[in-house]
Amino acid sequence: MSNAVVKFRLEPKSGRDRILLVAMRLFGEQGFDSVTVRDIAAAADVSVGLINHHFGSKDGLRDQVDAHFLEVFEAAYLEGTRVGAEVTSAEEYSQWIEAWISRHVDDWPLLAQYLRRALLEESDWGAEVFRRYYDIVRSAIDRVDAAGGVAPEVDRLWLPFLIIYLQVGTLLLDPYIKRILGRSGFDRDLWRRRHEAYSHMLASGVWSGGAPARPSPRPTRRRRPPPEK
Amino acid sequence: MSNAVVKFRLEPKSGRDRILLVAMRLFGEQGFDSVTVRDIAAAADVSVGLINHHFGSKDGLRDQVDAHFLEVFEAAYLEGTRVGAEVTSAEEYSQWIEAWISRHVDDWPLLAQYLRRALLEESDWGAEVFRRYYDIVRSAIDRVDAAGGVAPEVDRLWLPFLIIYLQVGTLLLDPYIKRILGRSGFDRDLWRRRHEAYSHMLASGVWSGGAPARPSPRPTRRRRPPPEK
DNA sequence: GCGGGCGCTAAACATACGTTCAGCTCCGGC
DNA sequence: GCCGGAGCTGAACGTATGTTTAGCGCCCGC
Numbered sequence: 001m002s003n004a005v006v007k008f009r010l011e012p013k014s015g016r017d018r019i020l021l022v023a024m025r026l027f028g029e030q031g032f033d034s035v036t037v038r039d040i041a042a043a044a045d046v047s048v049g050l051i052n053h054h055f056g057s058k059d060g061l062r063d064q065v066d067a068h069f070l071e072v073f074e075a076a077y078l079e080g081t082r083v084g085a086e087v088t089s090a091e092e093y094s095q096w097i098e099a100w101i102s103r104h105v106d107d108w109p110l111l112a113q114y115l116r117r118a119l120l121e122e123s124d125w126g127a128e129v130f131r132r133y134y135d136i137v138r139s140a141i142d143r144v145d146a147a148g149g150v151a152p153e154v155d156r157l158w159l160p161f162l163i164i165y166l167q168v169g170t171l172l173l174d175p176y177i178k179r180i181l182g183r184s185g186f187d188r189d190l191w192r193r194r195h196e197a198y199s200h201m202l203a204s205g206v207w208s209g210g211a212p213a214r215p216s217p218r219p220t221r222r223r224r225p226p227p228e229k
Numbered sequence: 230m231s232n233a234v235v236k237f238r239l240e241p242k243s244g245r246d247r248i249l250l251v252a253m254r255l256f257g258e259q260g261f262d263s264v265t266v267r268d269i270a271a272a273a274d275v276s277v278g279l280i281n282h283h284f285g286s287k288d289g290l291r292d293q294v295d296a297h298f299l300e301v302f303e304a305a306y307l308e309g310t311r312v313g314a315e316v317t318s319a320e321e322y323s324q325w326i327e328a329w330i331s332r333h334v335d336d337w338p339l340l341a342q343y344l345r346r347a348l349l350e351e352s353d354w355g356a357e358v359f360r361r362y363y364d365i366v367r368s369a370i371d372r373v374d375a376a377g378g379v380a381p382e383v384d385r386l387w388l389p390f391l392i393i394y395l396q397v398g399t400l401l402l403d404p405y406i407k408r409i410l411g412r413s414g415f416d417r418d419l420w421r422r423r424h425e426a427y428s429h430m431l432a433s434g435v436w437s438g439g440a441p442a443r444p445s446p447r448p449t450r451r452r453r454p455p456p457e458k
Numbered sequence: 459g460c461g462g463g464c465g466c467t468a469a470a471c472a473t474a475c476g477t478t479c480a481g482c483t484c485c486g487g488c
Numbered sequence: 489g490c491c492g493g494a495g496c497t498g499a500a501c502g503t504a505t506g507t508t509t510a511g512c513g514c515c516c517g518c
Contacts, residue, residue, distance in 0.1 A: 015495070031350070033262040036475060047497045052477060054495090090436040120349040121260070122404050130405040144436075151437040158426035159435060161406060161414070162395060169394025172401050175351050176359040177390060185390070197387035205434045206388060207319040207373075208380040244465070265505060276467045281507060283465090 016054045018044040021110075024065045028113035031121065032062060066125055069114055076103070077132060085139075088147045090203070108186055116171055137164055166198050245283045247273040250339075253294045257342035260350065261291060295354055298343055302358065305332070314368075317376040319432070337415055341400055348401070366393055395427050 022044040026035045037058055041048040055061040118126035138160045144150055150159070170177065170185040177185045185194060200206075251273040255264045266287055270277040284290040347355035367389045373379055379388070399406065399414040406414045414423060429435075 031260060031262065033260065037477085038475080048476085049478085049498070050496055053497095058476065117349075119405075120345070120401065127405060127408060130402070131409065134405075134409060149436055151433065151435055154429065154435045155422060155426040157410075158423050161398065161402075161423075162426060162430055162435075164402070165394045165398025166391060168402075169390065169398065173348075173359070173390075173393070173397075176348075176356060176363075179356060180360065180363060181386075193384060194387050194390075197384035197391060200383065201391055201430070201434065203434045203436050204380065205430065205432045206380055206383045206391075207378055207432050266507090267505075277506085278468070278508085279466055282467095285507095287506065 015044070015046045015050055019046060019051055019054065019061070020065060020068060023061055024069070024114050025110060027062070027065060028110065028117050031117060037061075065114075066118075066123075069111065069118075070125065070129075072107075072111065073115075073129065077136075079103075088143050088149070090144050090149045109184075112171055112174070112186065116174075119168075120172065134160060134164065137167075163202070166201070170194065244273070244275045244279055248275060248280055248283065248290070249294060249297060252290055253298070253343050254339060256291070256294060257339065257346045260346060266290075294343075295347075295352070298340065298347075299354065299358075301336075301340065302344075308332075317372050317378070319373050319378045341403075341415070345400055345403075348397075363389060363393065366396075392431070395430070399423065 023040050037051050174185050252269050266277050266280050403414050
């Protein structure tokens with residue numbers, strides 16, 4: 001079992017691994033173009049020459065960082081699809097997709113930040129990661145749907161995307177959540193609480209009295225005109 | 230032309246405005262550090278010297294681009310809060326926040342990309358924009374809540390964030406949606422359809438029948454009339 | 459007419475950056 | 489003992505990039 005999950009942490013003893021680790025962190029924090037090889041060398045406490053000695057070039061370094069990330073992600077992906085393929089109920093679905101994320105939560109401060117960058121910078125492999133992720137979510141929904149678990153009036157086209165929004169929202173916006181809440185949305189208890197709020201929203205919505213018999217508490221304000229331009 | 234909305238489009242006749250416009254586009258597409266002043270000069274069909282002549286430095290240029298964006302955003306923000314302050318029902322809320330976005334949808338290919346980039350790069354003003362956005366959403370929810378419009382078991386801490394996720398999801402992930410659907414999620418009909426899916430999810434959830442996590446007033450599926458046009 | 463400011467250009471300049479290279483230390487095998 | 493390779497260093501190199509500067513043409517007020 002311990003073998004199923006690829007090791008996340010590189011040995012910081014060797015200079016090569018230190019460079020890889022530091023580069024991943026800096027790329028995630030500042031973006032590829034904003035980080036200089038001298039920054040990396042300084043942070044990893046090695047000479048600039050060593051980076052090119054091991055990785056050929058700055059681009060080569062990025063390739064290796066990407067490869068390392070994808071190696072980890074691939075393991076999680078396979079794990080996810082394997083479990084996901086057996087899911088047919090909404091409850092189960094919400095369980096495994098969250099578990100799939102939570103399983104590696106301890107390694108996330110580094111990995112999540114890097115994935116966030118990759119997604120937002122639209123790296124070529126970032127697009128591939130997203131595509132796979134979409135496939136996972138979509139096929140899971142399809143199975144739930146086939147089992148009658150999706151309400152009939154729900155838009156099948158948008159449902160996977162809306163669910164993805166909810167799932168990756170914390171990933172993409174955590175820097176700002178941190179500023180508002182004072183701590184990361186990935187913190188254990190916050191994360192768990194978020195999962196419950198998320199599950200509840202998918203199951204029942206959030207507004208009360210879904211029945212149209214709402215006691216319109218305020219006198220009728222002028223309703224906004226439909227978006228027109 | 231309505232005077233209430235600050236002009237979005239600069240006059241591309243003057244070199245200064247061309248630079249501003251091109252810079253906004255390139256910064257949004259590639260990120261500040263990846264764009265060189267020579268790129269901008271070439272794309273705006275001016276000399277490199279003109280950029281520093283008008284803006285002093287590349288950083289000065291960014292400041293002006295930011296200022297122009299914020300000018301536009303501020304108008305939309307005030308417009309949003311003014312209307313938003315009068316909203317107390319969930320229906321209205323969902324209406325105005327979407328209208329607030331839809332109103333400027335034609336200017337979005339440029340503005341959205343720039344905002345997306347600002348959020349990605351965690352610029353200081355990007356954080357400020359997010360904070361204000363959060364305040365808008367949160368206070369709107371609070372009013373709805375005070376009017377009894379929020380279901381009691383809903384997590385008040387996470388609700389604003391989950392709603393924000395749904396709202397900005399398309400903004401942040403549109404490049405990938407484009408690859409999957411073949412066109413932008415901001416396209417008129419897709420956007421409208423997304424809004425309905427979004428409203429429906431908030432009102433009723435998406436799963437059918439299934440047992441809600443909490444004893445809900447009605448474990449059986451609740452039916453809603455289709456959103457009136 | 460003309461002086462001066464404004465928009466603008468193109469070349470020159472200084473520096474930051476990615477890359478290269480000669481050479482150092484350490485260590486295992488012969 | 490010493491050879492050879494691996495890990496590593498720091499200075500040097502070439503180029504890309506942001507900035508500065510000298511100067512041109514146009515237009516407006518006097």
